[in-house]
Amino acid sequence: MSTLTQNVGDGVTITKRNLLKIYRVPDVLVFSTLSPIMFVLLFAYIFGSAIEVPGVNYREFLMAGIFVQTVIFGATWTGASLAEDLQKGIIDRFRSLPMSRSAVLIGRTTADVGINIVTFVVMALTGLIVGWRIRGSALDALFAVLLLLAFAYSISWVMAVVGLLVRTPEVVNNASFIVIFPLTFIANTFVPTGNLPGPIKWFAERNPVSSVTQAARELFGNTSPSYPAPDVWAMQHPVTYSLIWIAVILVIFIPLAIAQYRRAAAR
Amino acid sequence: MGTTTVSAEGLVKRYGEVRALDGLDLEIPEGTVLGLLGPNGAGKTTCVRVLTTLLRPDAGRVFVAGIDVLREPQRVRERIGVSGQTAAVDENLTGYENLDMIGRLYHLGRAAAKARARELLAQFRLDDAGDRTAKTYSGGMRRRLDLAGALVARPQVLFLDEPTTGLDPRSRTEMWATLSDLVAGGTTVLLTTQYLEEADRLADSIVVVDHGKVIAQGTADQLKAQVGGEVIEVVVADAVRIPDTVTVLTDVGRGEAAIDDHTRRVSVSVDGSRPAASALIDALRRLDEQGVAVLDVGVRRPTLDDVFLQLTGHAAEEAVVNGEAGTTAGKERVR
Numbered sequence: 175m176s177t178l179t180q181n182v183g184d185g186v187t188i189t190k191r192n193l194l195k196i197y198r199v200p201d202v203l204v205f206s207t208l209s210p211i212m213f214v215l216l217f218a219y220i221f222g223s224a225i226e227v228p229g230v231n232y233r234e235f236l237m238a239g240i241f242v243q244t245v246i247f248g249a250t251w252t253g254a255s256l257a258e259d260l261q262k263g264i265i266d267r268f269r270s271l272p273m274s275r276s277a278v279l280i281g282r283t284t285a286d287v288g289i290n291i292v293t294f295v296v297m298a299l300t301g302l303i304v305g306w307r308i309r310g311s312a313l314d315a316l317f318a319v320l321l322l323l324a325f326a327y328s329i330s331w332v333m334a335v336v337g338l339l340v341r342t343p344e345v346v347n348n349a350s351f352i353v354i355f356p357l358t359f360i361a362n363t364f365v366p367t368g369n370l371p372g373p374i375k376w377f378a379e380r381n382p383v384s385s386v387t388q389a390a391r392e393l394f395g396n397t398s399p400s401y402p403a404p405d406v407w408a409m410q411h412p413v414t415y416s417l418i419w420i421a422v423i424l425v426i427f428i429p430l431a432i433a434q435y436r437r438a439a440a441r
Numbered sequence: 442m443g444t445t446t447v448s449a450e451g452l453v454k455r456y457g458e459v460r461a462l463d464g465l466d467l468e469i470p471e472g473t474v475l476g477l478l479g480p481n482g483a484g485k486t487t488c489v490r491v492l493t494t495l496l497r498p499d500a501g502r503v504f505v506a507g508i509d510v511l512r513e514p515q516r517v518r519e520r521i522g523v524s525g526q527t528a529a530v531d532e533n534l535t536g537y538e539n540l541d542m543i544g545r546l547y548h549l550g551r552a553a554a555k556a557r558a559r560e561l562l563a564q565f566r567l568d569d570a571g572d573r574t575a576k577t578y579s580g581g582m583r584r585r586l587d588l589a590g591a592l593v594a595r596p597q598v599l600f601l602d603e604p605t606t607g608l609d610p611r612s613r614t615e616m617w618a619t620l621s622d623l624v625a626g627g628t629t630v631l632l633t634t635q636y637l638e639e640a641d642r643l644a645d646s647i648v649v650v651d652h653g654k655v656i657a658q659g660t661a662d663q664l665k666a667q668v669g670g671e672v673i674e675v676v677v678a679d680a681v682r683i684p685d686t687v688t689v690l691t692d693v694g695r696g697e698a699a700i701d702d703h704t705r706r707v708s709v710s711v712d713g714s715r716p717a718a719s720a721l722i723d724a725l726r727r728l729d730e731q732g733v734a735v736l737d738v739g740v741r742r743p744t745l746d747d748v749f750l751q752l753t754g755h756a757a758e759e760a761v762v763n764g765e766a767g768t769t770a771g772k773e774r775v776r
Binding site: 264 | 493494495515516518519521523525526527529531533534538542543545546547548574590
């Protein structure tokens with residue numbers, strides 16, 4: 175077998191193993207979809223009544239933001255799971271096998287895309303129930319979904335590094351909470367950025383979370399000419415800006431994660 | 442026979458100020474079992490991690506199956522099986538799925554991996570439980586599954602890091618039976634243990650490590666001979682007289698006397714040139730003169746506990762929380 179086929183094969187084996195776990199312990203998936211559902215309902219019915227977006231129904235405006243936040247939270251699963259495998263000695267076993275050095279990470283991040291797809295479907299259905307509609311073309315909508323998943327995939331690699339560094343699943347969850355909450359709130363996810371105070375506005379309009387949200391909003395057709403994107407390059411070209419971020423994160427964090435994996439259990 | 446399957450030379454691994462390995466050397470001839478014996482923190486696990494490619498040493502050379510571990514770790518991984526201290530089984534997979542996955546990752550091929558998984562489940566008496574998730578397994582079953590995982594690719598060298606630590610006595614006895622069968626098959630094995638009985642039972646030769654260094658090596662009999670002849674033991678009626686007893690025994694014996702406060706037992710090994718019985722009679726006469734009441738006496742062959750005590754100045758298992766190896770060494774201290 176060639177090295178490449180072997181690497182792919184190892185990745186598939188590990189992905190299968192991770193998906194089997196989701197199948198055997200479905201609680202994880204249930205709870206990781208319940209909280210976004212709660213978010214949709216809370217924002218749609220509580221904050222939605224107080225937040226005004228010119229020309230767009232708030233519930234339509236909201237969904238892209240919630241999608242982004244949710245898939246980012248979904249990506250923390252990568253770090254928590256790796257930390258758990260590390261704790262249980264399973265990573266040691268993998269490292270003692272003649273398998274590809276990247277297979278564990280590829281298998282993990284791939285399986286986590288699977289989790290995110292399921293979560294996305296559940297959320298989209300909830301959105302449709304509360305009044306969200308896709309007003310663009312089906313192709314654009316599909317592209318929006320792929321962009322969301324690709325962004326989450328890149329965050330998965332960041333979380334992989336975190337998980338291998340801190341080696342405790344609980345810590346991964348708490349630590350990422352501290353970062354992800356501000357990152358997803360200081361953005362256009364839940365409110366228009368126009369009225370934010372100076373430096374926060376500046377950050378929010380360059381935050382990749384905002385650009386992914388903006389891109390999804392445009393591709394789903396949830397924008398309105400009466401509420402144009404802010405006059406900042408990142409917001410005027412949200413798809414390009416998002417893709418650049420995804421590429422940069424992957425280029426930096428894939429090698430970092432693999433290097434960390436090689437040393438991971440080296441106490 | 443005659444060729445060396447595993448060799449390590451001058452291994453050093455530092456963690457800050459601590460030297461987990463401090464110039465450790467060892468050699469395992471092909472087809473033999475080496476017992477790496479030492480208390481917690483002696484460097485056993487660090488040594489295994491270096492030999493199994495998981496950890497790079499700060500200095501030293503390591504060869505496994507003729508391959509340089511530091512240069513070509515991947516080729517080494519193809520030839521070894523590792524079973525660690527904590528059973529590294531995936532508890533969400535069934536026993537069968539665990540073994541099948543490992544077979545795939547050794548690149549045995551789909552059909553061979555499946556067949557091997559079934560074969561090993563049968564060999565380790567897990568065939569009935571093979572299709573249950575490992576979560577439902579007992580501690581002993583998990584260990585057996587982990588060990589089966591190490592054997593999937595019929596490795597040339599097997600590394601077993603404390604295979605029975607934490608098992609209840611019954612599971613331990615079962616595990617010993619399993620391991621005895623295994624080593625009878627001629628696999629080269631490195632076995633680490635804190636249990637002297639275990640090394641005595643399973644290993645062809647023993648290396649005793651402490652503070653990251655080899656402090657003694659040889660067969661169990663050679664090590665026992667190193668301690669000297671037999672050991673005499675005296676149990677006194679009154680704990681107050683223990684110091685007097687120690688003085689007398691140290692006089693007639695060789696080296697330090699071991700004391701077990703709990704049972705009021707004092708023991709010392711006797712110089713090989715002198716019959717133990719005569720030393721004992723000598724000791725008893727003097728104890729009698731001093732009016733020390735003696736409840737029980739005995740002469741026994743030295744155990745590896747005595748070896749460890751003599752070599753390191755501390756008992757092998759004093760650091761072990763549940764030191765239940767069935768010997769008295771755990772409770773002994775040296776004066």
